[in-house]
Amino acid sequence: MLCNQIEQIHRNLNDTFPALCRIAVVLYDKETDMLKTFTNSTRDATPIQYYSSKLSSSESLSKLVETREMRIIDDITAISSDRRHTKLIKAAGYRSSxxxxxxxxxxxxxxxxxxxxxxxxFSAERVEQLKIFIHLISTLLIAETMPLKTLKGAVATAREFSRIKDEETGAHLSRMSHYARVIALEIGEKHDLNDEMIEYIFQFTPLHDVGKVGVPDKIILKDGKLTDDERSIVQTHVHIGKKIIDTMVDQFDLDGLDNVQMLRNIVLYHHECIDGSGYPEGLKGEEIPIEARITSTADVFDALTSKRPYKEAWSNRKALAFMAENKGRMFDADCVDALFASKPILKGIQERFKEDKLG
Known part of the structure; x- marks a missing residue:
C-alpha cells in the first residue's frame, strides 16, 4: 500500500532530515474539484485525516497547479487565513511547508x-536533496492510481456494451459513491478506516452491480414484478460480478492493486442484510465487510430518493425514516446514523448530480 511505502521513505529520511515530521498526499477529483486527504506519514503530531476542500477555493494552490511549480512556505505562522486546513497545520505545530x-x-x-x-x-540545498524522494513519491502515487483507472475503464466499457441502462445511470452511480464516502468519513474513526481505505470505497462502490451485465435484459428491464425464478436469476449478479472482477484483475495484471479484496467484497456482499436475511451467503452483522455495509446503505438510500418507472422519488425524510426503522435488520446502524448526521451534505450531492434525460 502507498501508506506503507511513504512511511518507509519517511523512516529512511529520519536521520538526514529529523525535523521533517510530515509527508502527506492528497488526491484530486476533477469531477468535483475536490482535494481529498489520501495517505500520510506523521511524527509527533495528530495526523490530518478525513479532510477535503475545493482546489478552486485556494488561490495559492490553484496557482501552484497552473504553473506546475513547487511551493515553499518558510513561516506558516505568518499566513493569515481562516481556512480549516491552515488552522489544522498551525495547530499541529508545523512551521514550514x-x-x-x-x-x-x-x-x-x-x-x-x-x-x-x-x-x-526547506532551503534550496535541502530541497535539492529531497527532490529524488519527491519524484519517487510522485511516481508511486501515479502507479497507485493507474491500475484503478484501468479497472474502472474496463468495467465502464463492459457496462456500455451490455446495454444495462436501468437504474444504473451515471448520476445514480455518482450520487451513491459520494453517499458512500460521506458514510465512510462519518464512521471512519470507529471502524478503523483511514483516508486511503475511504478513497477506495468511494472509487469501488460504482462497480457494485457490474454483474448485471450477465443477467438477461428481458429480466433487468422488466416493468412488472419479477417472478421467483426471475428474482433468483437476478441474484446471480453478485457471483457474476465477482467473476468479472477476478477476470479483469487477472487479464489486466492488476494483482498489485491495493484493496482489491475490498472491491470483491463490495461486489459480492452488497445485498447482505444485518439480520442474515440477505444474499448470497446470509451473513449477519459484522460478518458482512464494512465496505459492503456502506455500499448497501448508500445504494438503497439513492434508490429510495430517485424516481423510477415504477415509483416516484421519496423525500429524504421519508427514506431516512424507512432506513431508521430497518437499521439492525436490513442496514448497519452506524451507516444509517451517518446519513442522519450528514443531511445537508446529502442534499448538496443530490443537487450536484441530478438526473438528466440521458441518465
Missing amino acids: LTFPVFSKDSLVGLLFMNAKEVNY
Missing part, C-alpha cells in the same frame, strides 16, 4: 505535502 503538484501527462493526480516544525526549513 513544501508542496508539489503531481501530474500524469496533463491530468492532475494530487498534491504532495512535506512539513517541518522549523521555520525556513
Whole structure:
C-alpha cells in the first residue's frame, strides 16, 4: 500500500532530515474539484485525516497547479487565513511547508505535502536533496492510481456494451459513491478506516452491480414484478460480478492493486442484510465487510430518493425514516446514523448530480 511505502521513505529520511515530521498526499477529483486527504506519514503530531476542500477555493494552490511549480512556505505562522486546513497545520505545530503538484501527462493526480516544525526549513540545498524522494513519491502515487483507472475503464466499457441502462445511470452511480464516502468519513474513526481505505470505497462502490451485465435484459428491464425464478436469476449478479472482477484483475495484471479484496467484497456482499436475511451467503452483522455495509446503505438510500418507472422519488425524510426503522435488520446502524448526521451534505450531492434525460 502507498501508506506503507511513504512511511518507509519517511523512516529512511529520519536521520538526514529529523525535523521533517510530515509527508502527506492528497488526491484530486476533477469531477468535483475536490482535494481529498489520501495517505500520510506523521511524527509527533495528530495526523490530518478525513479532510477535503475545493482546489478552486485556494488561490495559492490553484496557482501552484497552473504553473506546475513547487511551493515553499518558510513561516506558516505568518499566513493569515481562516481556512480549516491552515488552522489544522498551525495547530499541529508545523512551521514550514513544501508542496508539489503531481501530474500524469496533463491530468492532475494530487498534491504532495512535506512539513517541518522549523521555520525556513526547506532551503534550496535541502530541497535539492529531497527532490529524488519527491519524484519517487510522485511516481508511486501515479502507479497507485493507474491500475484503478484501468479497472474502472474496463468495467465502464463492459457496462456500455451490455446495454444495462436501468437504474444504473451515471448520476445514480455518482450520487451513491459520494453517499458512500460521506458514510465512510462519518464512521471512519470507529471502524478503523483511514483516508486511503475511504478513497477506495468511494472509487469501488460504482462497480457494485457490474454483474448485471450477465443477467438477461428481458429480466433487468422488466416493468412488472419479477417472478421467483426471475428474482433468483437476478441474484446471480453478485457471483457474476465477482467473476468479472477476478477476470479483469487477472487479464489486466492488476494483482498489485491495493484493496482489491475490498472491491470483491463490495461486489459480492452488497445485498447482505444485518439480520442474515440477505444474499448470497446470509451473513449477519459484522460478518458482512464494512465496505459492503456502506455500499448497501448508500445504494438503497439513492434508490429510495430517485424516481423510477415504477415509483416516484421519496423525500429524504421519508427514506431516512424507512432506513431508521430497518437499521439492525436490513442496514448497519452506524451507516444509517451517518446519513442522519450528514443531511445537508446529502442534499448538496443530490443537487450536484441530478438526473438528466440521458441518465
